Amino acid sequence: MLGFAVPRGEAAPPPDRVPIARWKPLPKASKVPVSKEARALRKRLLGPRALDPRYVTLSWYGVSSFIVTVRGHLLLFDAWEIVGAHRDYAPIGREELAGLEPEAILVGHGHFDHAADAGFVAGRTGAAVVGSEEICDTAKADAATDGLEGEFTCAITGTMTEPAPGTIRSFRLFADVAPVRVLQHIHSASRPPGSDNPPGPFLPVFDPTPYLENPNLDPAELVRFLETLDDAQGGTWMYHFTVGAFTLLIGDSAGPIWESEDVRRALDRFPGCVDVMANAILGFDQPVSGLRDPRLYVEHAHPRVFLPTHGDAWAPALSAGQAQYAEEWSRQMGMLRHPPAVDFLIDPDDYLAERAYRVDALRWRASMPGSSCARRR
Numbered sequence: 001m002l003g004f005a006v007p008r009g010e011a012a013p014p015p016d017r018v019p020i021a022r023w024k025p026l027p028k029a030s031k032v033p034v035s036k037e038a039r040a041l042r043k044r045l046l047g048p049r050a051l052d053p054r055y056v057t058l059s060w061y062g063v064s065s066f067i068v069t070v071r072g073h074l075l076l077f078d079a080w081e082i083v084g085a086h087r088d089y090a091p092i093g094r095e096e097l098a099g100l101e102p103e104a105i106l107v108g109h110g111h112f113d114h115a116a117d118a119g120f121v122a123g124r125t126g127a128a129v130v131g132s133e134e135i136c137d138t139a140k141a142d143a144a145t146d147g148l149e150g151e152f153t154c155a156i157t158g159t160m161t162e163p164a165p166g167t168i169r170s171f172r173l174f175a176d177v178a179p180v181r182v183l184q185h186i187h188s189a190s191r192p193p194g195s196d197n198p199p200g201p202f203l204p205v206f207d208p209t210p211y212l213e214n215p216n217l218d219p220a221e222l223v224r225f226l227e228t229l230d231d232a233q234g235g236t237w238m239y240h241f242t243v244g245a246f247t248l249l250i251g252d253s254a255g256p257i258w259e260s261e262d263v264r265r266a267l268d269r270f271p272g273c274v275d276v277m278a279n280a281i282l283g284f285d286q287p288v289s290g291l292r293d294p295r296l297y298v299e300h301a302h303p304r305v306f307l308p309t310h311g312d313a314w315a316p317a318l319s320a321g322q323a324q325y326a327e328e329w330s331r332q333m334g335m336l337r338h339p340p341a342v343d344f345l346i347d348p349d350d351y352l353a354e355r356a357y358r359v360d361a362l363r364w365r366a367s368m369p370g371s372s373c374a375r376r377r
Helices: 036-045 094-099 118-125 133-144 209-213 219-227 261-267 292-301 322-333 372-376
Strands: 017-019 055-062 065-070 073-077 104-106 128-131 154-156 168-171 180-184 237-243 246-250 276-280 305-309 355-358
Touching: 036 094, 055 246, 055 276, 055 305, 094 118, 104 118, 118 128, 118 133, 128 133, 133 154, 180 261, 246 355, 261 292, 276 292, 292 322, 305 322
Parallel strands: 017 154, 073 104, 104 128, 128 154, 246 276, 276 305
Antiparallel strands: 055 065, 055 355, 065 073, 168 180, 180 237, 237 246
16 A cells, blocks of 8 residues: 555554645655565556656556656556446556556546546555545545545645636645646636637547447446546646656646636746646637647647647547547647647557656756746746
């Protein structure tokens, strides 16, 4: 068991939930026990530089979910096995996510395609769940179906409405890693066309192949999927890591930030700015404004490298597959004065394909043109 968790019957249960302002950092990586089985699973599933403290690594496993390693720690960003209309499209399931023994699960928002397995994994590993009160409620309720709701602690970032969008707060998740900054931003949403939201629809061609080739024939999995469809959003959160000279910003939604100067300004004021950014490019306003909303996130965060997510084949009709977005996203990036390098994740080939960033690389020491870091020089 990791984090605050203890074997049942040997000590008091961990505290149920702790505001991030009072969070006690999780132990240094050298103090974290990892089972022999988890070590073997990590070796089999993750890349050769995972857990090397000289690197931050990202391994995408569907929608906007990543296995992340930082300074020898292993955590999840979002937690959902792609299952419902189809199954076994991504090469990892919730049992293997738990088998990796993550120390924490950072949740971008609480909808099922991002957080439906957070309680399952946290209940079996003691991993801290980082997210809002509503996200914690859902994770605890899910874990309670197995009697495991008391096995983990939630680090509470706020609620659906508090703090206000554009607010950045920080907390030290791990004792040996710099504080993580948490931004409340805006979930994807449709808006009517107008002068502030000029029409420019993008409707990718739906490819049914992943669903036809990977059918879900398990009634229990279908029932589980249907039971998660009304999971609460619980606010919308991005997480900014600083590791040596390297910074990472990771999120899972892109809303109409043209309505919020506070969010736009916040994206450009992270200390150290943003070297690598991962965020969703699929959104509810696509039929009106295309990929404008996710483009604005990139425009204001000024990342050096951008990884698009959420366009893979995870739900029929809603999701066409990432390859369908590549050409249009390239066109959107061409509109920017200082476009990032785009590392376009394509499903299913890029599932669990390691992205590794050496934290002391010289490329991170130069400020991205247009960013607040460049303007301060």
